[in-house]
Amino acid sequence: MKRRIAIFVLLVVCTGMLAGCWSKKELTDLAFIIAVGLDKTKDGKYLASFQVVNPGNVAGATQRGGGAAGVPVSIYASTGDSLVEASRKASQKLSRLPYYAHTNLVVIGEEVAREGLDGVFDALERNNQFRTTARLVIAHGHSAQDVLTVLTPVDKISANQIIKTLEFSEMAWGQTMNVDVWQVIRDLSSPGRNPVVTGVKIEGNPTRGKRQTNVQSSVPDARVSLDGLALFKNGRLVKWVNGPTARGVVWVLDRIKQTNVTIPWNGKQEAIGFRTVRAKTDVEAEFKGGRPSISVHIGAEGDISEVLTMVHLNDPAVLLRLEKELDRHIENEVKQAIVSAQRVRTDVFGFGDAVHRAAPRLWKKIQNEWHDRYFPELDVTVTADIYIRRTGLRNKPYMEK
Incomplete structure (x- = not known):
């Protein structure tokens, strides 16, 4: 009798542990957001840009030799009084559920950086999908949206190209820094230190850089490159050094x-x-x-x-x-x-x-x-x-x- 009770209890426990599909999401229902850009509109609202991967085109680019495939990423933009509001409003344009677990780059527009980063990272840090190990850069001379829309020839996903450039530039040149969101949050909350963030700029024509022909030429019409360090004080960008x-x-x-x-x-x-x-x-x-x-x-x-x-x-x-x-x-x-x-x-x-x-x-x-x-x-x-x-x-x- 005791043996039967023990087996029954064990089966009940195992059943509870195996019932883990209540929150499942199909891959075909998710929009994988690789990078997030944040700018300001003329009326003072946040303009959030989301770089979403087109999985079929990325895989097809490998098989068909890169330029022959479709565009590997798409940019969706929406406005709001806060980053959360802008993110939610983006669902009006996306046919899939925004998914931030693979977001590895955040681009902040220079205007936003000069007005202040207070509250910018709160929504990102609270989101259980977002990882604060995502890299952070400041758009210098162009908007964050423009930076994310430039197509890159070597790395099909431009966010990945910026991240690799940050890593290799810090390793080989020493005039830039590979900084993540968590480090900036920690510096902002420290009374004895202010953040330093690497800048990025667009070389060439940003409008032509959005077209697929930009990756089909040995000399692209537009490139994204690193550009100096942004010094902050009280959460605001105060100086560029190069x-x-x-x-x-x-x-x-x-x-x-x-x-x-x-x-x-x-x-x-x-x-x-x-x-x-x-x-x-x-x-x-x-x-x-x-x-x-x-x-x-x-x-x-x-x-x-x-x-x-x-x-x-x-x-x-x-x-x-x-x-x-x-x-x-x-x-x-x-x-x-x-x-x-x-x-x-x-x-x-x-x-x-x-x-x-x-x-x-x-x-x-x-x-x-x-x-x-x-x-x-x-x-x-x-x-x-x-x-x-x-x-x-x-x-x-x-x-x-």
Whole structure:
């Protein structure tokens, strides 16, 4: 009798565990949203753009050689007073249920970024489908909708191309950053740090970039490329930085993986190239007379990547002089980035977090005035220690004086 009861209870438990189809959704009923763009309309409402995958065309592009297939993505746009309202209104145009589990890119229009990101991410973070690991970029010079409508020739889904470009650019160039939504939310909620987000721009004709002919040419009419770093303060975009200044920001944030630094030599500009292979930045808070100061130390090693002047790389004294010149060059890049941030009174480096870790009681007193009073006058000491590990396969350049 007890055995029969036990078997019956086991069957009941198993039946309850197997009944998991109550919330099923057919794949043919879902619209897979790969990217979301957010702009502002003339009347102040949000314009949300949704990049939806056309599954048959993406699969067909692989089988038929890319350009012969149909358009791999479609853009649906709707307006609303909030992102949720705009998303719900998009259902009037979509024949499928919007599905955000595969959304891996969020593009914010520059106008929205300058007005402020307050409340923009609340709906995304609350949505149980959306993943905060989605990458975030700021549209620079064009709307977020224009960025999402450009068709790309190599990666059929343009959102994937932007994401891969972010990853490889940070890895190889060091003037951009691969930032996700969660990191920006964390920076927005931190009193000692402001967000830094990479910008994207359209090169060429955006109107022609929407057509399928854009992917059928070896020279597309429009391309999407990365364009500098956007510095934020109180959730608002306040400044764009590019080139060495942008790389200085990345140096301080300890996000340099590889980059190429060129220095002058023998009176010739950009004469010698240095490629970093390893880099580490340490930021420490110090206190002088009760006021905080910051020490930034950069350590890196790498190889000589290019020589365009006469120099004997087999001479240890010459290598030592090169290392000192690299030290000065990188220190100047970092100092320039710090001065640029101090001018707009935004601590994007996390110096406030360093002060908080070193002196929690002092930080509690000054955190409300940190960005506007203490950070602009902050004394920052920058030191670099660069080591040349290898000089390549040639010690003596073939160029003669």
